[in-house]
Amino acid sequence: MGMIRFIPVAELNDPLTLSIGLSGGSGTGKTYTALLMARGIAETVTGRKGAPIGYVDTENRRALHYKAAFPEMCHYDFTALDDRGDLVGFGPERWIAVIDAAEAAELPVLILDSFSHAWEGVGGVLDLHATTLERLTRGDDSKKDARSQLAWAEVKPRYRRLIDRIVRAKTNIIICTRAKPVMQDLKTRQNARNTKTRRKDVPWDPASDGDLLFEMTTMVILDPSAPGCPVHQIKVADQFKALLDPRRPMGVDTGRAMADWAKGQGEAQKQKELLDLARSKAREGSAKFTAWWQSAEGKDARPIVRTILADLQALAEDADRDTAGVDDDPFASAAQDDGLTPAQRAEMEAAEAAFRSQQSDPA
Structure with missing residues (x-):
């Protein structure tokens, strides 16, 4: 094992890499927004116009609708089939190989669209869990609840290696995922059921895992009411609060500003x-x-x-x-800091008063 050395940050001048998550339903502008931001990132990283944008397309070559507007796009048609036409799916290892290839090609930015296939597509994490569980139970449904965690123990490490590969990538990555509408409580106008990937005030559920959402540099959910705008900000650091205005579509300038930050520049x-x-x-x-x-x-x-x-x-x-009240009585707020609601406190005080009354009047 080599010697461990802590390096003064003044000696660390390599730019950081960005991992940006864009999620949303159909018609929210994920693909076009990702391409605009990627253009800004690529031009800032390389210092030249027309710098290449890597694009991994799982959606029947949908990105090619924009090839005239983005001639710098370097497209990869990522299907569930291999070169021989055999079904191989969208397993974690295939995504890792794609990122390896993008780095080898020295692409300044890579778009993965749609990364939801890694989670819920053929050969994705949910599919891998189902097939693993079927193998462990041999078709006996009565054993599925007991062995579900065993199946996850086989599958999750493979997916976690993919997430770690994204985090440690030497190229900037924009990840697009689908989002589905969440059932709302009619009284509260908030989500009827919360999960680790679902905030109660956001009516969309990304088709991905919480590990992915919270490893991103920035994660936003786009809304059909404002295509391209970061309406629902799931993870936005202070450095980007002013940049990501929910009322303004993200674009080339957004990518440039984020790339400047990664280079240690900008505001x-x-x-x-x-x-x-x-x-x-x-x-x-x-x-x-x-x-x-x-x-x-x-x-x-x-x-x-x-x-x-x-x-x-x-x-x-x-x-x-x-x-409140501390100026007149410094113990006022502390006296009320008992965790009780006003109704509970009144009930307790009434019970204490009744008890004292009984003690003072034994008859």
Whole structure:
């Protein structure tokens, strides 16, 4: 085993790589948006116009609809069949081989569309789990519940190696996945059932695993109401909050700005520092946050800070509640911090009063 060396970050000048997740239903603009962003990334990475864009197409060569608009596209028709016409499916190892080939070709950016085939397609993870479970139970349905985890124990490591390969890729990757509408609770207008890949306030369910969603540099879900716009932001770092406006379609400039950040350039770090400052002001309460917002510094920061304004308002309201009454009685808030609701507290106090009454009047 070689010597372990911790390297000062000043010596690390290699650009980072991006892994961007775009999910959405039909008609949300995933393919076109991915190509626009890829163009911006490729041109920024290479420093030249027309830099190649790698495109892995699992959807019957759908990307070729855009070949006139994107002549720099380098297309790979990724089907469930091998060169001899045999069915081989979309297993994890085939995707790893594709990424290996993209790196060998020194492509600055690679689009995987649709990566949902790796999860729910023929030979994908769900299919592999089903066939493995069938083998383990030998067709005995009564054993499936007990042996489902054993089947996952065989399949998940293969998929995890694919996710790790994406994370460690030396090329930038844009991953497109399908999303399906989620059943809504008619009363709350939120999702009827939550999972690790499904937020209660997002009415779409990506056809992929949570491991993929949360390994991305950025993960957004597009909505048919605003094609190309990052309406539902599942994972967006502060560095990209101002860049990804839910009201504005993503495009070439988005890709350029994200690639600049990966190269250690651009305004992303300065924007993050502004958002951190705004959060610290909000934690001081509504009055102090409002005073800062109206100051010269706050006015200059508003275009960036507006991207998280709802979160800041919630922080300020929480701070107001936490400090209510403390100026007059420093123990007031602590006395009420017992985890009880007002109704539960009133019921408990009534029971205590009744008990004291009985103690004082033995008869």
